[in-house]
Amino acid sequence: MALKLRYLPTARQVLTLTAFVGLFVALTLPNRLVWISPQAFVFLPLEFMVIGLLLLVPGRAGDLCRWVLTVLLGLAVLLRGSDLVTHEIFARPFNLVFDSNLLADGSRLLTGVLGDFAALAVGLMLAVAAGLLCWLAYVTLRRIQHCLRKAPRLAGAVLVTLLLVGISLDMSGWRRTGTFAWDQLVLHGQQTVFSVRDIRQFAAIVNEDEWSGRSGAGLFGRLQGKDVYIVFAESYGRALLEREPFADSVRATLSQAQSSLAADGVHMRSAFLTAPTVGGLSWLAHASALSGAWIDSETRYQSLVISQRATLNRLFRDAGWRTVAAMPAISLVWPEGGYYGYDKIYDAHNFGYQGLPFNWVTMPDQYVWSALHERERGDGIRRPVMAELALISSHAPWTPVAQLLPWEQVGDGRAFDIQAQSGLSPEEVWADVDSIRDHYRQSIEYMLQTLVSYVQEYGDEDLVVMVLGDHPAAPFITGDSEDKQVPVHLLAHDPAVIEAVADWQWQPGLLPDDDAPVWRMDRLRDQFIEAFSNRQQEGLQ
Incomplete structure (x- = not known):
């Protein structure tokens, strides 16, 4: 021994x-x-x-x-x-x-x-x-x-x-x-x-913008009299259309949406955009799309918001639109909001929501659509509205998943209280990756169903909606660590709106395939201006 x-x-x-x-x-x-x-x-x-x-x-x-x-x-x-x-x-x-x-x-x-x-x-x-x-x-x-x-x-x-x-x-x-x-x-x-x-190079060039000194004359002439919504859908990435366990269900939702909207006379075009971020930092995507500059870091963002670079929002305001932002996730002071050129910012505190929050999500998407419509698109003589919406029902923790109500029941949001107290807790959902993915998918489908329902309920010849994902969800959710692309959709009853973007070669419907164009997100601003502005008055060739 x-x-x-x-x-x-x-x-x-x-x-x-x-x-x-x-x-x-x-x-x-x-x-x-x-x-x-x-x-x-x-x-x-x-x-x-x-x-x-x-x-x-x-x-x-x-x-x-x-x-x-x-x-x-x-x-x-x-x-x-x-x-x-x-x-x-x-x-x-x-x-x-x-x-x-x-x-x-x-x-x-x-x-x-x-x-x-x-x-x-x-x-x-x-x-x-x-x-x-x-x-x-x-x-x-x-x-x-x-x-x-x-x-x-x-x-x-x-x-x-x-x-x-x-x-x-x-x-x-x-x-x-x-x-x-x-x-x-x-x-x-x-x-x-x-x-x-x-940081230094971007700060030196961010003000080099052909649009920052332009007047509003001729801008967006092809959209005169129309309300324009630019909608950022939280965590709406390309992987949802192509990877399981999401693709079959999400594609079925989009296919049904496409059929329903087409039956109502809505014209649709779709493609993909490359986002500057994945999994979070949504404001970088908003800034890239609206400013026409590639904003892929917080430091670039800080340089942008103290610059004179013209945002799409500000250009619409100069052209005569009332510009508003629906930002239900903003719950603190947001000094950067002054850069964009909004006439009005609706946030978590001044949007009139009296219901319970859905965990981190301050209010469901349907309330955002409903409250914005009531405040900005009601009856009476008014200026056309250009609105930026940041939908957050598809933001983590993805529980509880909201459900559509009849629009007349939305009111001040208290009708959602039962939903807000239902479902699994975040701790229960996040105990298993399959559970996380299932709730994430459901929240995306809710976002899409709410969009379609709003266009069907309130859409008309004077409404143009562009919906784009702000970024894909985190790779451990999607299972794709390389994908930075998001779907983008343009919807309008007026066929002239779709004719104006024929050069974009976006695909008909809501289901872009592998051959659909892929733009970097900062390209969107200038393409939008060119497509919808009067070329002779603005000197666009």
Whole structure:
């Protein structure tokens, strides 16, 4: 028995082995969840040997190397951990410059979904996890340094040999060796430098806009007398039309909608747009579509809203329309709203909704349509209205899912109270990805059904509606980490409206196929102006 115990590893040996394994994992950990598999760790990281050699440096120089390596290792793991999250939500790596606001945005979302205490608890857990990670990096490197220094010559010889072998394999094209951890750290550094340059360059060119100094004469002449609605549908992405478990049901909803609207004399055209964001940050999409500038970061957005660049809203106002915004998600002060050129902004507090919220969603889409119609499209002599709507019933947490009411019952919204208190809780829905996807799909179908019902109930020759997704849902919801495209639909009773956009080559109906045009979202403003303005008066050739 004593002989057997002699060969059991000591606690120090276990800690040393754990340190070497931990360093190996830290250097080979992928930065995307879909890449994490046993095969991902069949890899020879060249940084492993370089770190070991630097830890062998004697004296204070070696201690200094350990501290520098601790900072680099901790930062590398933190950034890759952040990449894991942002790839799942926004389909891109974490950006040190542009994503600093994500903590505040995430906190607000968690507060709305789970409550103040849960949001605070998650924040504290993240802070503790970051501190613990840095501490583990330090302890790991110190343990490895202590081990290597016991036999420095042997350790150095082994590390140099492994490094030479790894370099030879890498140069020969073998794909299971390299400097992945270092490469990712360098890429983040390069991205940071590029982002800072982008801020400066964009700020210098954002005011270069041919429309910012134009008068309203001739603008939108082909839409004279018509009410124009630009509708941003939350999380309405192309994947809903093409990927399961969404496509069959959503396509059936769109097909039925197309038939119903066509029977009522509505003409439709559809295509796709490439959004500047995925999974959130909806205001970047609004800004891109309405300003004609590519706004793919918070810093670009901040540069835009202090610029003189003309938005579609402001141009409509200059041409004689009353411009309004229906923004049910705005519950705080929104100083950026002044940039767009609205005559009136309806938000969560002044839209007259007296019903209960649907968790984070302050009011259901049907109320937004109904309240806007009552306030802006009622009977009597008035200016035509250009309205921007930001529908949010299809925003997470997607529970409870609203249901259509007869329009005459909508009133001040209290008729929705029973719906607002029904269904599963967010915690129950988000316990299973299949449940999340099912509720997400249902909320999208509700958004589409409400749109169709409104056009059928209140549409006429003087209503033009353009509906576009603001961005696709997060990749872990859609199952597609590369897709940034959203559907866009143009609806009008007046065939002249559709004739005006013949050059766009958008497809008839509400179901664009693989051959449908795909525009970047910032192209929409100028195409809209060209199509609907009087070319001779505005000098558009």
